[in-house]
Amino acid sequence: MDLPRSLFGPADAWPVALRWAALIVLSLLFATALAAMQLPAALLLGPLIAGVLLAARGGAVPLPRPAFSLAQGVVGVMIAGYLPRSILTEIAVEWPIFLIGVLSTIAAASLLGWLLWRSHALPGTTAIWGSSPGAATAMTLMSEHYGADLRLVAFMQYTRVTCCAVIAALVARLFGAPAANAALALPDWSIQGLLAGLTVASVGAYLGVRLRVPGGALLLPMAIGVVVALSGLTTMVLPTPVLALGYAAVGWGIGMRFTPDVLRHAARAAPRVIGAILTLIAICGGFGAALVWLAGVDPLTAYLATSPGGADSVSIIAASTKVDMPFVLAMQVARFVLVVLIGPAQARLLSRPAMPAKA
Numbered sequence: 001m002d003l004p005r006s007l008f009g010p011a012d013a014w015p016v017a018l019r020w021a022a023l024i025v026l027s028l029l030f031a032t033a034l035a036a037m038q039l040p041a042a043l044l045l046g047p048l049i050a051g052v053l054l055a056a057r058g059g060a061v062p063l064p065r066p067a068f069s070l071a072q073g074v075v076g077v078m079i080a081g082y083l084p085r086s087i088l089t090e091i092a093v094e095w096p097i098f099l100i101g102v103l104s105t106i107a108a109a110s111l112l113g114w115l116l117w118r119s120h121a122l123p124g125t126t127a128i129w130g131s132s133p134g135a136a137t138a139m140t141l142m143s144e145h146y147g148a149d150l151r152l153v154a155f156m157q158y159t160r161v162t163c164c165a166v167i168a169a170l171v172a173r174l175f176g177a178p179a180a181n182a183a184l185a186l187p188d189w190s191i192q193g194l195l196a197g198l199t200v201a202s203v204g205a206y207l208g209v210r211l212r213v214p215g216g217a218l219l220l221p222m223a224i225g226v227v228v229a230l231s232g233l234t235t236m237v238l239p240t241p242v243l244a245l246g247y248a249a250v251g252w253g254i255g256m257r258f259t260p261d262v263l264r265h266a267a268r269a270a271p272r273v274i275g276a277i278l279t280l281i282a283i284c285g286g287f288g289a290a291l292v293w294l295a296g297v298d299p300l301t302a303y304l305a306t307s308p309g310g311a312d313s314v315s316i317i318a319a320s321t322k323v324d325m326p327f328v329l330a331m332q333v334a335r336f337v338l339v340v341l342i343g344p345a346q347a348r349l350l351s352r353p354a355m356p357a358k359a
Contacts (some may be wrong), residue, residue, distance in 0.1 A: 019061045026050035044247040051255020060256040068253040073205030073221040074246030075137050077197045077236055080225025090330040097295050101306055102335040108283045109133040112276040121272045128347040130156030132339050133308040142215035146344050154254045155266045160277045164309030167281055175300045193237035200224050284308050305331035
C-alpha cells in the first residue's frame with residue numbers, strides 16, 4: 001500500500017527501480033517526440049530532458065561513472081566517424097577560406113559569450129563555454145574540467161543546437177531540399193566495425209580518465225578514432241542502438257545534475273541566451289553570404305558550412321540536400337578542432353576580470 005501513495009509524492013520517495021523505469025520511459029517518449037519534430041539531437045535531448053525532470057523532483061538516480069565515461073567514448077568515436085578521408089585534402093586546397101570562415105565564427109561566438117558574462121547573465125567561463133560553436137556534447141563535457149557549470153553550459157549548447165537545427169532545416173527547405181531525417185544516417189555495420197568502435201571507445205575513455213586529461217573520456221577516443229579513420233586501417237561503425245545508449249547515458253549524466261536553483265537561473269538567463277543565439281545565427285548567415293560572393297560557394301553549402309550548430313546535426317541536414325558535403329563537413333570539423341584546442345585558454349582570457357584603472 002506504500003507504493004501507490006509514493007507515486008504521487010516527491011520522486012525521491014520512489015524506489016530506485018521505479019525511478020529508473022520512469023527515466024527510461026520518459027526518455028523514450030521525449031526522444032520519439034523530438035525525432036518526429038525532425039530534430040537531429042533527439043536521441044540525446046530526450047534522455048537529457050527526462051533526467052532534468054526527474055532531478056527537479058528529487059528523483060535523480062546514480063549513473064555509474066564508468067558507464068558515463070564509456071558513453072562519452074562512444075560519442076567520441078561517432079564524431080570521428082563523420083570525417084571523410086578527403087577532409088585534409090579539402091582543407092589544404094582551400095585553406096584561406098577555411099581559416100577566415102572558422103576564425104570569424106569563433107570570434108563572433110566569443111564576443112557574444114563575453115557580452116553575456118559582462119551582462120551578469122551567466123558566470124564567465126560558463127558563458128564562454130556555452131557560446132563555443134563546436135560540437136555541443138564535447139563542449140559541455142569539457143567545460144566542467146575548466147571551472148564552468150556543466151548544467152548551464154548544457155542549457156546554452158543544446159538550446160543553440162535546437163535553434164540552429166530548426167533554422168537550418170527551414171533554410172534547406174527554402175532551397176527545395178526535403179525535410180531532414182532525424183535518424184542517424186549510418187552505413188551498414190559489421191561485427192568487425194562494431195568491435196573496432198567499441199575497443200577505441202572503451203580503451204580511449206579509460207586512458208582519458210586514468211591520465212586525467214581534461215575531457216579525456218571524450219577527446220582521447222575521438223583522437224584515436226580520427227587516426228584510425230584517416231589511416232584506413234579498419235572501419236569503425238557503431239550501429240544506431242549502441243549510439244542511442246551512449247547518447248542516453250550522456251543525457252542522463254548531464255540532466256540528473258540539474259537542481260531547482262539551476263533551473264531557475266537558466267529560466268532567468270533564457271531571454272538573453274536565446275537572443276545571443278539568434279544573433280550568432282544571423283551573423284554566421286552573413287559569413288555564409290560572404291562565401292557566396294567572394295568564393296563562389298553555392299548558397300546552401302555556404303550556409304550549412306558556417307552554421308554554428310554541431311557538425312553532427314548539420315551533416316544530417318546536409319546529407320538530404322544537394323550540397324558540397326566534404327566542404328560542409330570540413331568547415332564544421334575544422335572549427336570544432338580549433339575550438340577544442342583554444343577553448344580552455346580562450347575561456348580563461350575572456351572571463352578574466354578587468355584590471356582596475358590606475359589613479
